[in-house]
Amino acid sequence: MNEFSPINVAVLTVSDTRSMHTDTSGGLAAEQLSGAGHHVVGREIVRDDVDAIRSALSNWIANPEIDVVVSTGGTGITSRDVTPEALGPLKTKSIPGFGELFRSLSYEEIGASTIQSRADAALCQSTLVFLLPGSTGAVRLALEKILLPQLDSRTKPCNFVDLLPRTKPSPR
Numbered sequence: 308m309n310e311f312s313p314i315n316v317a318v319l320t321v322s323d324t325r326s327m328h329t330d331t332s333g334g335l336a337a338e339q340l341s342g343a344g345h346h347v348v349g350r351e352i353v354r355d356d357v358d359a360i361r362s363a364l365s366n367w368i369a370n371p372e373i374d375v376v377v378s379t380g381g382t383g384i385t386s387r388d389v390t391p392e393a394l395g396p397l398k399t400k401s402i403p404g405f406g407e408l409f410r411s412l413s414y415e416e417i418g419a420s421t422i423q424s425r426a427d428a429a430l431c432q433s434t435l436v437f438l439l440p441g442s443t444g445a446v447r448l449a450l451e452k453i454l455l456p457q458l459d460s461r462t463k464p465c466n467f468v469d470l471l472p473r474t475k476p477s478p479r
Contacts, residue, residue: 312460312468314374316340317349317367321360321381321390322441325352332379332446336439339450340377345458348373355381360393368397368431374471375458376434380441382425390438391425397436402428405437405453412452413445433474435467 318340320333330352337347349367353359360381367373381390405428413421426449427438439449460468 309461311344313344313346314458314468314471315346315348315372316375316377316458317351317373318347319350319360319363319367319376319378320352320441321355321378322352323354323387325380327352331443332439332441335443335446336377336379336450339447339455340458343455343459355387355389357389357393360390361397364394364397364431364436368434368436371433373434375467376436377439377454378437379439379446382427382438382440384423384425388425391427394427394429394431394436394438397431398429399432400430402430402435408453409439409445409449412448416444416448430474433471433476435471 318333318337320330333350333352337350341347351363353363364376367376378390381388406426409426410421410424413424424440426440429436437454439446456462457467460466
């Protein structure tokens with residue numbers, strides 16, 4: 308069996324109303340990821356603004372010390388929900404299966420309301436970025452059922468941790 312390989316994760320909360328003290332979803336993500344053995348190397352809250360979100364994501368994507376970004380909030384359909392639009396131009400490769408699987412699992416808990424979620428994931432250069440809804444229940448579901456298993460190098464037949472080194476540019 309493979310040994311556990313911790314990775315460096317940053318947690319971004321997109322909200323006009325949360326503070327570090329009241330950010331239960333971002334707090335849960337950071338707590339669960341560090342509890343699983345990963346290193347939470349960044350945590351930030353930005354307002355629901357395309358430029359602010361894109362700037363935070365861009366900074367973390369450009370940081371070679373960050374392997375994964377988990378973002379909470381801004382994935383609905385209201386005019387203030389712009390996290391997927393902020394991520395759009397930063398994508399190298401989309402990971403459509405993440406959103407599909409999240410909505411399928413979410414359907415079991417909240418029914419057809421899950422159709423309003425624009426949860427998404429992408430590889431951005433060599434950083435994995437996951438966009439989760441802002442509710443604590445949605446964050447818990449995504450972490451427990453998808454992200455924690457896929458960010459565990461012991462998960463077989465495959466996991467994101469084993470793939471991360473192969474996302475880096477090849478030396479020529």
